[in-house]
Amino acid sequence: MKRLIENIRNKLSEKGLKVTPQRISILEAIYSLNNHPTADNIIEFIRVSHPNIATGTVYKVLDTLVENKLIKKVKTDRDILRYDGIVDNHHHIYCSECDLIEDYKDEELDVLLKEYFNKKQFEGFKLEDIVVQIRGTFDKC
Amino acid sequence: MKRLIENIRNKLSEKGLKVTPQRISILEAIYSLNNHPTADNIIEFIRVSHPNIATGTVYKVLDTLVENKLIKKVKTDRDILRYDGIVDNHHHIYCSECDLIEDYKDEELDVLLKEYFNKKQFEGFKLEDIVVQIRGTFDKC
DNA sequence: TCCTTAATGAGAGTCATTCTCCTTTAGTGA
């Protein structure tokens, strides 16, 4: 807990960002809300301990965190943005029945993709990353 | 041209959907605008020949077409929805510099993925499809 | 401790999408 916040402070400083209570609690919220929260999920979570934070501030901080690669945006086919506190490359399982997005990590898949894309020529294109979208339905849903 | 519209009429009828001029021109627009158009791109395209179509109608028709699997939504990390007239499974290259989304089709990749996911156990999950998001920057951008 | 400048708060503004409700029309069957 103390350690989490210390860790967040360090991440912000390392990027040359001012360490503000708002930025700390937003990152804390993203790390605590496991499943790819929306701005609204984050605001709701934060308001408990930090009732006066402005929604505009939350959106601004989220943008800053994305720009500095402390968080990522998650691609969806809805018109509400979702965020991911895990910045290491990983894949996503999208539920067709609800808006659940689960992480999927597997070294074997990463190796497979790496080998495939190393072999392929992408003329005039600088490859940055590969994310696999796995879509389907969970029995529980 | 005539053939395209005849083809669209058939697709609609096959799904048990009423064949209306609005639905025809929206599908026509999606097929003509190659790169994963937004609702707004579609409206702009259609207004030339069909100036009175209501925006609400366009959104409603798009929903209907998605539900009936005549088109698909494309996942993005923006808050504007984009659509795809190609319903056969394929992958997407996202440009980091602009909002270009190119199709990527390669049989070898599909075989690779198919073999990998056949082998993996997904307990309590019914797999529907796999789409690879390739992100990077085009030199031209 | 003070200063500078970036960050935040409050609230108005924007705009993509949805909703409501009335009118029109596609498709069916006499």
Add this chain to the structure above:
DNA sequence: TCACTAAAGGAGAATGACTCTCATTAAGGA
């Protein structure tokens, strides 16, 4: 061919996620 009916479309208001503006506050460096 015609009339009927349910489904679809038009107009425009409503919604809500996100952005903007600008005055105030506070983080971090001197």
